[in-house]
Structure formats: C-alpha cells, structure tokens
Amino acid sequence: MDRLEAMSMLLAVVERGSLSSAARTRQVPLATLSRKIADLEASLGTRLLIRTTRKLTLTDAGVAYVAAARRILEQVEEAEREAAGEFTTPKGELVMTAPLMFGRLHVLPLVAEFLAANPQISIRLLLSDRNVDLVSDHVDLALRIGKLPDSTMGATQIGEMRTVTCASPALLAAHRGPQTPDDLRAFPCVTVDAPMPTQSWRFCHPGTGAAIDVTIQPRLTVTTPEAAAQAAIHQVGIARLLHYQAAEGVRQGALQILLQDYEPVPAPVHLLHVLRGQMPLKLRSFLDFAAWTSPLKHRTPIPA
Structure with missing residues (x-):
C-alpha cells in the first residue's frame, strides 16, 4: 500500500466532506478511493471514519491521524520543492484562481507579462466566480476583492476597486x-x-x-x-x-x-496564499511582481 497516497486520499475526503466529492477531486474511481482508505484503516488496526448515509465523521483516532498526516504531507511537499530547486530558483508551476471576468480583464495580462520575464515558471490560471479553497484544491494564490475575514492565510494587497x-x-x-x-x-x-x-x-x-x-x-x-x-x-x-x-x-x-x-470606500484587492513554512521563490516572485506592476495599485485605471 502506498501510505502517502492513502493519507492524501483521506485528507481529500475530510476536506471535501464525502467520498464521492473526494473521488471527483482526485480523479479516481470511487471504489478505488474507498478501498485505499479501508486498507489504511486495516493497516492501522483502527477505524478513522464513521460512515453514515448523511455524513462522514472522524473518530478520535481519525482526528489525531488526519492532523499528523497533514503535517507529514506538507513536509513531503516542501522537501520535494526544495529538491526541485523551487527555494533557490524561481521555477515550477504556480496555480492561481481569480474571478472569471476580473481574471480575463486584469489578471491574464499580468500573468502574460510575468511569464515573459520568468521562463522557468508556468502558471495554471483557474477562472471561476466560486471562492476556491486553497488547501483542498491545492491552489497557490487566490485573488479576492473586498475586505478579508480574519484567517491564517497570507495576503498581499495589490490595489483597490471602486x-x-x-x-x-x-x-x-x-x-x-x-x-x-x-x-x-x-x-x-x-x-x-x-x-x-x-x-x-x-x-x-x-x-x-x-x-x-x-x-x-x-x-x-x-x-x-x-x-x-x-x-x-x-x-x-x-x-x-x-x-x-x-x-x-x-x-x-x-x-x-x-x-x-x-461612492463608498474602494474595496481592497488582495492575493491570498497559504502560510506554510518557507515560501517558494515562484510564489514570492509573482507576489512582488504583482505588487509593483498591478494597474490597480493606485486607482482603477478606467476613466469615469
């Protein structure tokens, strides 16, 4: 059994709230995901999830195991990034999300300019009006318009919007x-x-x-x-x-x-990211680039 893969699937189930949703997110058959978690429980000799027709609930052992699995997978991910050189050179894939229309009008031109200046970085831009969850959807950056709620996320303001x-x-x-x-x-x-x-x-x-x-x-x-x-x-x-x-x-x-x-006070525009140890240079590079070159830095660049 691939223990890290099973941990990852278990976290997906917890974050998505159901086996079927986690299977769609991971793009694996539901039967495969269910079997992987069952094998993990069998190897541990304890139940991690209580399954009912309405919801999934973690057992006490499951709560502790999920917390440990999250730490382990984050450490593995950081080690892989370090081995790949992401902490010494701006390189690798950056996953971003932004509102559909705003992303097309303002984020895409910024991304194109950034890619031209950083040939070792690639970007996957997810344009959606849904507030994507950065952790469960494995997203590096999310653009948010409006006042941010208190959270453990990092935020860089790149401008404002009337x-x-x-x-x-x-x-x-x-x-x-x-x-x-x-x-x-x-x-x-x-x-x-x-x-x-x-x-x-x-x-x-x-x-x-x-x-x-x-x-x-x-x-x-x-x-x-x-x-x-x-x-x-x-x-x-x-x-x-x-x-x-x-x-x-x-x-x-x-x-x-x-x-x-x-008019009310303009709404702030932020780039939101997860705080997890050392920041990869690809992420730091884009945050710095956006903060300096965003057309929203001082005012909305559209005449009234």
Whole structure:
C-alpha cells in the first residue's frame, strides 16, 4: 500500500466532506478511493471514519491521524520543492484562481507579462466566480476583492476597486438623473442575486463620511454582474457594480457613472496564499511582481 497516497486520499475526503466529492477531486474511481482508505484503516488496526448515509465523521483516532498526516504531507511537499530547486530558483508551476471576468480583464495580462520575464515558471490560471479553497484544491494564490475575514492565510494587497452606480445615458435623458442616493428610490434598479442578498445599497456621505443605506426595490434581479451591466445598457434600470464590471460600457459610452461623490470606500484587492513554512521563490516572485506592476495599485485605471 502506498501510505502517502492513502493519507492524501483521506485528507481529500475530510476536506471535501464525502467520498464521492473526494473521488471527483482526485480523479479516481470511487471504489478505488474507498478501498485505499479501508486498507489504511486495516493497516492501522483502527477505524478513522464513521460512515453514515448523511455524513462522514472522524473518530478520535481519525482526528489525531488526519492532523499528523497533514503535517507529514506538507513536509513531503516542501522537501520535494526544495529538491526541485523551487527555494533557490524561481521555477515550477504556480496555480492561481481569480474571478472569471476580473481574471480575463486584469489578471491574464499580468500573468502574460510575468511569464515573459520568468521562463522557468508556468502558471495554471483557474477562472471561476466560486471562492476556491486553497488547501483542498491545492491552489497557490487566490485573488479576492473586498475586505478579508480574519484567517491564517497570507495576503498581499495589490490595489483597490471602486463600487459604482451606473445607468444608460438614454435612461437618464428620459428622467432627471439622481442627485443624491435617496433619489434612487424613484428609479427602476437592477440588482445581482447573491448568496447573502441585501435590499439596500450603501453610499458614503461626501462631507461627513457617514454611511447612507438606500433601500432598493429591484425592477430586475439577475445572477451575474455581466447581465446586470447589459440590463443597464438596455435601459432596464440603474445598476450597482464593481468598476471593472461596468468598464467596457463606460468606455463605449453605453453606461454613465452616477453619484461619484457618494461612492463608498474602494474595496481592497488582495492575493491570498497559504502560510506554510518557507515560501517558494515562484510564489514570492509573482507576489512582488504583482505588487509593483498591478494597474490597480493606485486607482482603477478606467476613466469615469
């Protein structure tokens, strides 16, 4: 039995919460993964997992073994990286994740420039609007927009991003545009359905900095920011977006940014990474490169 492989499969099951999900992540047949864990339990002479139809639970022995297995696999991974020279020369594969649209517009050009300057590094860029788990999905870097929760992750801020309110000039021509956030109550609005939806949009008073919350009654709710931008272009209503999501419409004159004096404080943009001992030079190199060359370092580079 390959003990390290069995440990890795056990961790995948714990991190993913089920045998089937772990099998898909590891790209192995479910029967193979189940057999590997059963063989591991047999070799140890104790049960590590309690399987029910609803969930998997670690036994007391399983809790201790998983903690030890995680330490062992991290040490093995670090030893392999050191042997491969990743701590002495920037080389190897870097796995990154970023939001789909933001990654295409801002991260991909940065990656292309970085690769041109670092011929021994390759990058696997995962563009997804899902918040990927860095540990269980074996990701080196994740780009996050917004305030970060307290965690044990390392974070490097590479810029900031405005939140803007925008509408079609044609819609504004038919109505007197809003002069203050409260005026939005009289306008049709487009909102984006989110995991934690809110019925209000937050603004910032230009004189005092106090928060202003305006309750919105959406005329249309969509599932993606891209759809909200298109709906605003088609005069359905006023939309609230991150600046990059409205950028193309603004450049083309199809969208106009409103209430700029009332915009909330820009959201920070971070590169998030796992803290685990010595940092490989490929990771350190990209963090330094992004911090110095990111177009978001000082402001959003798109005119209002």
